[in-house]
Amino acid sequence: MLTGALSGVKVLDLSEDIAGSFCARLLADYGADVLKIEPVGGAALRTMGPFAQDDPHTEKSLFFLVLNLNKKASTLNLNVELGREILKRLVAKVDVVVESYRPGYLSSLGLGYAELSAVNPSIIMTSITPFGQDGPYSQFRGEEIVNYAMSMIMSISGIQGREPLKHGGFQAQYEGGLFAAGATSMALFRQGLNGSGDHIDVSITECVASTMMATQTIYPFMGGVQTRRRSEGSMFENPMPCKDGWIISQAGGGATWEDISEVFRAPGLLEPRFANSAERSLNGPEMDQIILDAIKDRSKWDLFAEAAKARMLFGLVQTPKELAECPQLESREFYRETDHPVLGNIRVPAELFKFSETPYQLRMSAPTLGQNNNEIYVDGLGYTPQEAIQLRQLDII
Numbered sequence: 001m002l003t004g005a006l007s008g009v010k011v012l013d014l015s016e017d018i019a020g021s022f023c024a025r026l027l028a029d030y031g032a033d034v035l036k037i038e039p040v041g042g043a044a045l046r047t048m049g050p051f052a053q054d055d056p057h058t059e060k061s062l063f064f065l066v067l068n069l070n071k072k073a074s075t076l077n078l079n080v081e082l083g084r085e086i087l088k089r090l091v092a093k094v095d096v097v098v099e100s101y102r103p104g105y106l107s108s109l110g111l112g113y114a115e116l117s118a119v120n121p122s123i124i125m126t127s128i129t130p131f132g133q134d135g136p137y138s139q140f141r142g143e144e145i146v147n148y149a150m151s152m153i154m155s156i157s158g159i160q161g162r163e164p165l166k167h168g169g170f171q172a173q174y175e176g177g178l179f180a181a182g183a184t185s186m187a188l189f190r191q192g193l194n195g196s197g198d199h200i201d202v203s204i205t206e207c208v209a210s211t212m213m214a215t216q217t218i219y220p221f222m223g224g225v226q227t228r229r230r231s232e233g234s235m236f237e238n239p240m241p242c243k244d245g246w247i248i249s250q251a252g253g254g255a256t257w258e259d260i261s262e263v264f265r266a267p268g269l270l271e272p273r274f275a276n277s278a279e280r281s282l283n284g285p286e287m288d289q290i291i292l293d294a295i296k297d298r299s300k301w302d303l304f305a306e307a308a309k310a311r312m313l314f315g316l317v318q319t320p321k322e323l324a325e326c327p328q329l330e331s332r333e334f335y336r337e338t339d340h341p342v343l344g345n346i347r348v349p350a351e352l353f354k355f356s357e358t359p360y361q362l363r364m365s366a367p368t369l370g371q372n373n374n375e376i377y378v379d380g381l382g383y384t385p386q387e388a389i390q391l392r393q394l395d396i397i
Contacts, residue, residue: 004031005358009188010094012037012087013071016044018170019128019204020100021067022177027096027184028070029352029360035094035376036073037087040395042369052343058369059342065366066348069338073367074376077396078109086396087111088119089381095191096124096184102141103133113199123197124187128180132203142204147172151208156215159231175211176204233284235291239317242295246317247303251277254311263306263314266294338365373397 009032013024016038028034036043045064052060077083088111091097097116099106106112113125127133130142131150148154148166158165180202187198209216218224229238239246251260261269268274268290273283280287295303300316307314318326324347329335336350351360377383377397391397 003358004029004361005355006185006188007031007358009033009096011035011096011098012090012094013098015098015100015128017100017128018045018063018067018173019176019180019202020098021045021064022174023126023128023180023184024071024098025067025069026177026181026352027098029350030355031358031361032096034071035090035372036068036071036367037076037090038073038369040075040077040397042075046369052346057342059340065340065343065346068366069348069350070361070363071367072364072372072375073370074373075370075397078111080396082391083396084109084111086377086381088116090376091116091123092120093380094120095122095188096126098126098128098180098184100128103127103129103138117197117199121197122191122195124184124191124200125198126180126184126187126200126202128176128202128204130204132206133201144170144172147176147204147208150205152212152216153208156212156226156228158228160228161231162228164228172204172208175207176202179207179210230284233281233288235288236280236284240292240295242300242303243297245300245319247295247300248315248317249307250313253313255307255313259310260312263303263310263312264291264294265298266290336362338362340365341368370397 006027009027011024011027011032011034013020013034013036015021015024021036021043024034024036038046042058043064045067046058046061047056048061048063049056050062051057052062076086078087104112107114113123113127116123116125129138130147131137131140137150142150145166148171149164151172154164154166156164157167180200183200183202187200190196190198215226218226237248237250239248249260251257255263257274258270261267269287272279274280274287304314304316323329324335326334332354333351334349335347337345337347338350339345350362354360373392374385374388377388377391378385383391388397
């Protein structure tokens with residue numbers, strides 16, 4: 001059995017953000033040998049909180065920890081000629097380069113796809129940026145909330161008459177990384193067939209916009225737009241408060257409307273004014289009140305169990321503590337423990353999808369800054385230990 005689906009693939013990760021780091025981590029998780037190359041002072045992601053023990057230390061960023069599992073790390077200064085020559089020597093030995101610099105930046109250093117493919121014609125360069133490598137917005141800086149706004153998803157999120165809302169967290173960044181990892185895997189398949197390289201251009205905004213594909217099509221197809229939900233009369237099929245948190249339910253699944261009324265213990269839902277979806281929409285505020293009154297003193301976990309028996313489409317809003325203790329995730333070994341040299345033993349989200357024949361392995365924790373410099377530059381490129389010390393003194397590694 002192989003050690004991983006991508007066993008034997010070698011990757012240089014030049015990225016300093018969430019999207020690029022996540023892309024390279026996914027490749028590493030399933031067998032690729034990934035080397036994180038950071039500036040001498042460390043990748044920008046090391047400065048992103050939260051930090052363990054609230055200590056803004058380069059080795060205590062929880063984002064850096066989670067996004068760089070299963071990678072090795074070295075430092076390299078690309079702003080000097082020798083640093084760039086060293087990178088080209090490394091590129092000659094690998095299959096993939098992942099980067100997230102502003103379009104044109106690496107080319108200005110003589111390290112763009114054209115230059116690197118001259119060194120290694122089979123190289124795959126995966127470039128992940130807010131808006132892509134070309135177009136009128138390509139040189140604009142982006143951020144999570146910018147990608148969300150520009151991709152349209154904010155326009156349908158929130159309540160009618162109020163400001164558009166962004167979903168929590170960094171979903172655009174993770175979508176960009178996930179799309180990039182998938183595209184890189186396809187390019188690796190082609191590389192394996194004929195040895196050809198490729199430059200993959202990933203726009204995070206386009207990744208998020210693609211999740212709106214059906215919604216986007218409404219406008220050119222019929223001139224319509226999807227609206228945000230009403231401020232009242234739309235609690236059903238949206239989060240609803242109960243005694244110990246929030247739940248969400250939808251019609252459909254294997255449950256009849258009578259089943260739903262029974263689970264909520266709300267016989268008022270069987271009145272003729274709620275007989276079908278059109279009537280329920282027309283009498284939404286009244287239906288909201290019936291459901292909210294019926295569940296306000298009930299536990300979300302009790303409701304969840306009853307809804308499951310009735311085969312309702314039903315979910316509960318889990319808190320971070322509940323997600324960390326979720327029996328479903330626990331049964332599938334979603335979380336694993338890793339031993340970090342600075343942070344110690346820590347539990348992390350690990351196995352993101354399962355392969356039956358080449359399962360996930362948590363081989364190593366996130367690397368410390370420059371952890372593998374000797375392995376890469378002395379053992380790998382043939383520098384003597386004394387030369388490596390001199391490179392460090394000159395801020396080249």
